[in-house]
Amino acid sequence: MQGNLNEIDIRSLLELIELGQRSGFLWVETDNNAGKINPYNQRQEEKSQWLIFFDSGQIIYAVEGESDTSKIDDYLRYYRVKDWQNCIELASLSSSVIPEYGYLWALLEQKIITPNQARNIIYSLVSDVLFDLFSLHQGSFSFCNALVLEPQVTTFEISSLTSEISQQTLDWKKLYPYIQSPRQFPILTDIEKLSSNLPQPTVNKLKHWANGQTSLRQLARCLNKDTVTVAKAIYPYMQDNLVRMVYSNTRKLSIQSQPNRKNRIICIDDAVTTVKSIESTLHAGGYDAIAITSPLEAIGQIFNIKPDLIFCAFTMSDLDGWEICAMLRNSSTFRKVPIIILGTSCKFIDRIRAKMVGATDYLSKPFQNNELLVLVDKYLQSQPAFK
Known part of the structure; x- marks a missing residue:
């Protein structure tokens, strides 16, 4: 679905x-x-x-x-x-x-x-x-x-x-336009006015949390409250211009400042010897490869690290490779990531089936190390690491 x-x-x-x-x-x-x-x-x-x-x-x-x-x-x-x-x-x-x-x-x-x-x-x-x-x-x-x-x-x-x-x-x-996103950061605008209008314990709490370093959502987690409840508590101070919300670019800047990394490749196959062999070969070829024998674990890894290329077995016990491929092709993030299906047959119909679910290429097992590296170089040599 x-x-x-x-x-x-x-x-x-x-x-x-x-x-x-x-x-x-x-x-x-x-x-x-x-x-x-x-x-x-x-x-x-x-x-x-x-x-x-x-x-x-x-x-x-x-x-x-x-x-x-x-x-x-x-x-x-x-x-x-x-x-x-x-x-x-x-x-x-x-x-x-x-x-x-x-x-x-x-x-x-x-x-x-x-x-x-x-x-x-x-x-x-x-x-x-x-x-x-x-x-x-x-x-x-x-x-x-x-x-x-x-x-x-x-x-x-x-x-x-x-x-x-x-x-x-x-x-x-109802909180708009004062509060627009749970990812905004509350900051104090007038500490002197705040101190003259509120009890000192309340001022101290606001100084601690509304420091521009803690997002509204993180504040809710730290207080074990839902985001809307916390937002409602801050709302009156915003109406009085004592607190305002800002967007932070800290995380984005830290991501942009990371040095270029190696291309990341995920290898998915419930045959341990196959993925370990691929992982070893790719490491030797200078790639950052991760071998995964559980298709479900692979979904989490793909979601987290955003690989630059994926090897995926066509048939596995828990989740077939064609299901993984079809799902990834439905995602705009992974629509253009090269996906190479690992099959056990050289039949033309299997290659067609792989293409039908959106696979980039097909590699029949068993294969030689040089075949593997040629395919990887073909799809990653001129492609920068996933940003």
Whole structure:
């Protein structure tokens, strides 16, 4: 199931998934609307992507953009978890599709957080994703039937979530034009006036949070509140010109300042010997290659690192390569990324089938190392690393 958001809205799409009790994941991506204001008055500075995982019509987890464990750290501050700064190493203990989810599961497994805290964190993260998605009217989506995200911490009914988020979006509209996006940063405009009109404890709190370094959404996470509730609390100060919202370009600048990197290649095949051989050959050829034997894990990796080329086996146990290829071709981000199908047959019909699902080329197993490198050079030699 795939299509465009101008044909069906996110809420209706979620209701269909719930009604059909479907399991798998939904990939949503915005169109290239940089700098435009969408109908909910949230500025989209760059293309965004989301993943939502389902089990039997219920939501398991959701993530926006690159999987970022710092979101979890914000909640660890709120719950006053001891030595939370050292907990990041726990992310490596899990082989989860989404590193952020693996980090959360490791914290739970090590009894650093309680099951109730884990559920509350996931609920907040899922709510944030749905809040963003409910504002979208342009973009594309693709639903893939696959094994569910494991191990499961909790599940949420879609109907109750959508009702709550719909009310939040209505409340959010009332804050415009003072507040336009959860990604804006509150800053103080007149500290002297603030101090003369408010109690000192309130002033101190505003100084701490409205420092131009903490986004509205991050502030909500640190306070364990939903974004709209926090925005409503700040709103009166903005009306009195004591606080204003700004957009920060810090993250964008840090991305632009990164030096050119090696081309990244992902190799997906549930045959361990095949992907390890490809990985070794590509490393020797000067490429940054990642071997993945789980198709579901590969989806998370593709979503996070945005590879410059993908090798993908045609037939796998959990998720076929043609399904992965078709899904990626529905995404504007990966529409032009070279995808080379790894097949076990030299038959012409298999090559045609690979082309039909959008593959760039076809490589029949077994193959020689020089065949592999010739194909990689063909598609990456004149192509810069993915930015």
